[in-house]
Amino acid sequence: MNKAIISESNNGYNGELMDRKIVITPSKKPLDINWHEVFEARDLLYFLTWRDIKIRYKQTLLGVAWIILQPLVSMVVFTIIFGNFAKMPSDNIPYPIFVFIGLLFWNFFSSTLTSSSNSLVSNENILKKVYFPKMLAPISSTLAHIVDLAPTLLILFGLLLFYEVKITLSIVLLTPILLLMMFVFSLGIGFFLSPINAKFRDVRYILPFFIQLMMFATPVIYPSSMFGGTSQIIRVFNPVAEAIEVSRSGFFGTRPMDWPVFFASILFTIFVFFVGFYYFRKQEDTFIDIL
Amino acid sequence: MSETIIKASRVGKLYNLEQGGKYYNLRDLIADSPKNVLNKYLKKKKSKKGNFWALKNVSFEVKKGEVLGVIGRNGAGKSTLLKILARIVPPTTGKISIKGRVASILEVGTGFHTELTGRENVFLSGAILGMRKEEIKRKFDEIVKFSDIGKFIDMPVKRYSSGMHVRLAFSIVVHLDPEVLIIDEVLAVGDIAFQRKSLKKMHSLAKDEGRTVLFVSHSMTAVDSLCDRVILLEEGRLVAEGKTRKVISEYMSDYVPEDEMPQIGKVKSRSGSGKVRLIDFWMEDENKKRISTAMTGGQCRFVFKFLCPNGKPQKDVDFGFGIANDVGQPLFLHYSTYTEQELGKCPVKGKFVFSFDKLPLAKGVYKMGMRVTVKGEEADVLPGAVNIKVDNGDFYKTGLIMDQSHSPMYVDGSWKFEK
Numbered sequence: 219m220n221k222a223i224i225s226e227s228n229n230g231y232n233g234e235l236m237d238r239k240i241v242i243t244p245s246k247k248p249l250d251i252n253w254h255e256v257f258e259a260r261d262l263l264y265f266l267t268w269r270d271i272k273i274r275y276k277q278t279l280l281g282v283a284w285i286i287l288q289p290l291v292s293m294v295v296f297t298i299i300f301g302n303f304a305k306m307p308s309d310n311i312p313y314p315i316f317v318f319i320g321l322l323f324w325n326f327f328s329s330t331l332t333s334s335s336n337s338l339v340s341n342e343n344i345l346k347k348v349y350f351p352k353m354l355a356p357i358s359s360t361l362a363h364i365v366d367l368a369p370t371l372l373i374l375f376g377l378l379l380f381y382e383v384k385i386t387l388s389i390v391l392l393t394p395i396l397l398l399m400m401f402v403f404s405l406g407i408g409f410f411l412s413p414i415n416a417k418f419r420d421v422r423y424i425l426p427f428f429i430q431l432m433m434f435a436t437p438v439i440y441p442s443s444m445f446g447g448t449s450q451i452i453r454v455f456n457p458v459a460e461a462i463e464v465s466r467s468g469f470f471g472t473r474p475m476d477w478p479v480f481f482a483s484i485l486f487t488i489f490v491f492f493v494g495f496y497y498f499r500k501q502e503d504t505f506i507d508i509l
Numbered sequence: 510m511s512e513t514i515i516k517a518s519r520v521g522k523l524y525n526l527e528q529g530g531k532y533y534n535l536r537d538l539i540a541d542s543p544k545n546v547l548n549k550y551l552k553k554k555k556s557k558k559g560n561f562w563a564l565k566n567v568s569f570e571v572k573k574g575e576v577l578g579v580i581g582r583n584g585a586g587k588s589t590l591l592k593i594l595a596r597i598v599p600p601t602t603g604k605i606s607i608k609g610r611v612a613s614i615l616e617v618g619t620g621f622h623t624e625l626t627g628r629e630n631v632f633l634s635g636a637i638l639g640m641r642k643e644e645i646k647r648k649f650d651e652i653v654k655f656s657d658i659g660k661f662i663d664m665p666v667k668r669y670s671s672g673m674h675v676r677l678a679f680s681i682v683v684h685l686d687p688e689v690l691i692i693d694e695v696l697a698v699g700d701i702a703f704q705r706k707s708l709k710k711m712h713s714l715a716k717d718e719g720r721t722v723l724f725v726s727h728s729m730t731a732v733d734s735l736c737d738r739v740i741l742l743e744e745g746r747l748v749a750e751g752k753t754r755k756v757i758s759e760y761m762s763d764y765v766p767e768d769e770m771p772q773i774g775k776v777k778s779r780s781g782s783g784k785v786r787l788i789d790f791w792m793e794d795e796n797k798k799r800i801s802t803a804m805t806g807g808q809c810r811f812v813f814k815f816l817c818p819n820g821k822p823q824k825d826v827d828f829g830f831g832i833a834n835d836v837g838q839p840l841f842l843h844y845s846t847y848t849e850q851e852l853g854k855c856p857v858k859g860k861f862v863f864s865f866d867k868l869p870l871a872k873g874v875y876k877m878g879m880r881v882t883v884k885g886e887e888a889d890v891l892p893g894a895v896n897i898k899v900d901n902g903d904f905y906k907t908g909l910i911m912d913q914s915h916s917p918m919y920v921d922g923s924w925k926f927e928k
Binding site: 239240241242243244246261262264265266268269272273276277343344345346347348349350503506507 | 524593594595596597598599600601602603604605606607608611613615616619620622624625629632633636637638639640641642665
């Protein structure tokens with residue numbers, strides 16, 4: 219039985235085995251990526267992501283319900299504090315849905331950033347014991363947060379129905395692009411920060427502080443119109459601000475779409491991603507020794 | 510004839526102790542950066558004081574189906590070599606090429622997450638060790654069966670006993686089927702039954718299924734029974750390479766600290782007329798290399814060096830020794846008269862040598878006493894003079910290491926079933 223299975227699987231692999239040869243040499247060029255190897259590791263990427271999702275809510279009483287509760291509770295709290303007490307302007311959008319859209323993008327960005335920056339440290343035990351393309355660590359921990367999006371988007375849909383907002387085709391098409399933008403942006407920063415975090419654990423303490431500061435610089439609880447004249451510059455260099463702005467004005471038609479700013483922001487996102495990725499690849503060979 | 514699977518040429522690994530050795534804070538970087546910038550500006554070379562070659566110019570080849578052992582003392586560079594081969598860290602110099610799928614097992618249970626169930630961990634750990642999802646699915650039942658986990662497979666691993674944990678982890682490992690296996694001392698975990706089981710499985714992986722295996726261990730007995738060839742590392746350099754037995758005995762003989770050698774000269778409680786005096790004792794393997802530890806079932810020689818202090822050859826000399834366990838219970842003794850080998854004429858100096866075809870002692874430390882008589886009169890008596898160390902070995906020549914601690918002795922014999 220055992221023998222049969224082994225020989226069968228050998229046959230299956232023989233073709234690719236013959237020409238498979240691993241060459242181990244001192245450090246490689248950062249952009250010299252073995253894509254075949256990355257593709258081969260897709261099952262591993264799947265399991266790493268699946269593990270991160272599984273363990274997140276293990277041994278919690280409410281389990282997956284937390285995915286829904288977290289944005290709902292913060293929406294209620296923010297609405298009470300900023301909508302009711304502080305009377306924050308919201309471009310005439312009902313404050314609960316106004317802040318919910320802001321939180322949707324912000325939470326997705328901040329949670330993916332936190333886990334991707336921490337991914338090398340949290341996968342330390344595997345990285346030190348077995349070889350796999352190291353870029354899978356930040357990618358898998360970022361992917362794990364996409365699952366959280368589904369219930370959040372469902373709540374958004376409910377809120378839109380409740381406030382009788384007309385859902386246009388353009389916003390339905392734009393939302394995935396905006397989310398992808400957040401994903402690429404935070405993954406890019408994560409690529410950059412995770413090797414630094416492996417080297418200097420200080421990052422772990424600076425990051426929450428930095429995220430909090432950045433939230434104040436992002437129109438989550440206030441409208442981007444509050445920036446005044448600098449709004450466009452801020453939106454280009456803070457893709458999260460741009461995503462929130464595009465989403466809000468897309469749903470409520472508060473302002474016409476500012477395509478040049480949008481594309482500039484996308485370009486900036488891609489730039490950040492490649493800088494982060496390049497840095498990660500450059501550091502890849504050294505951080506295991508430090509971890 | 511058989512193709513080369515692993516080829517390593519001039520592999521070296523340099524570590525910088527100044528940066529890697531301690532936690533390097535952002536504060537340190539900021540504090541050091543003016544100095545670094547200045548050094549760069551002045552083109553000063555980085556101090557070489559903190560550099561340390563964990564491996565230097567290591568070259569070797571492994572052929573298809575061969576089991577290569579890597580031995581050496583702690584800090585000799587074994588783990589570094591393994592990590593480079595497993596591609597966990599890159600080498601600083603040199604080049605290695607490996608043909609085929611490689612699985613490196615540097616610990617049992619790589620990637621296990623205690624919150625997940627056994628079933629989930631099989632998939633996770635399997636994927637981490639390089640199996641495809643389909644492959645794990647196909648082998649899942651077999652893995653569970655081998656591990657004897659049974660109905661506990663759907664329980665979180667954190668509720669497992671350590672034995673269950675190790676069994677499950679190990680059964681994943683043995684169901685990998687790469688062409689090249691790189692194994693660290695993972696076999697040294699679990700209880701004796703498990704160690705035997707895993708060693709046996711490793712044996713069949715290598716010998717019956719023709720895998721190419723690189724095996725690192727401190728256990729000479731495990732290396733001895735598994736490996737065809739051994740390389741010996743010392744301070745990052747490859748110092749010996751060759752047949753397992755030869756390299757092991759070299760290692761064992763060269764690395765015996767002086768104080769671990771049995772010292773006969775220091776024995777005070779000796780009596781006898783003194784016509785013949787024992788002046789030194791050591792153990793040798795079959796190649797006459799000195800060893801500090803003998804192996805169960807191994808060939809070994811006890812060498813007793815003597816001299817006659819008065820410079821006159823003695824007549825009718827009988828020599829014997831006795832072995833007792835650590836609490837002094839005698840186990841056996843042997844005199845040259847037993848085998849009618851009494852020395853009719855004994856030269857002024859020389860060596861009495863006793864050869865064991867198969868040392869019948871189990872792992873442990875034993876006391877040895879010696880006695881020389883000349884014409885029936887005691888010449889030199891040293892009761893419990895030296896300690897002898899014995900390590901597990903393959904007594905029954907089954908290819909497996911025996912490890913029984915219930916009895917100090919092994920006997921030869923065979924079983925037959927009769928109605």
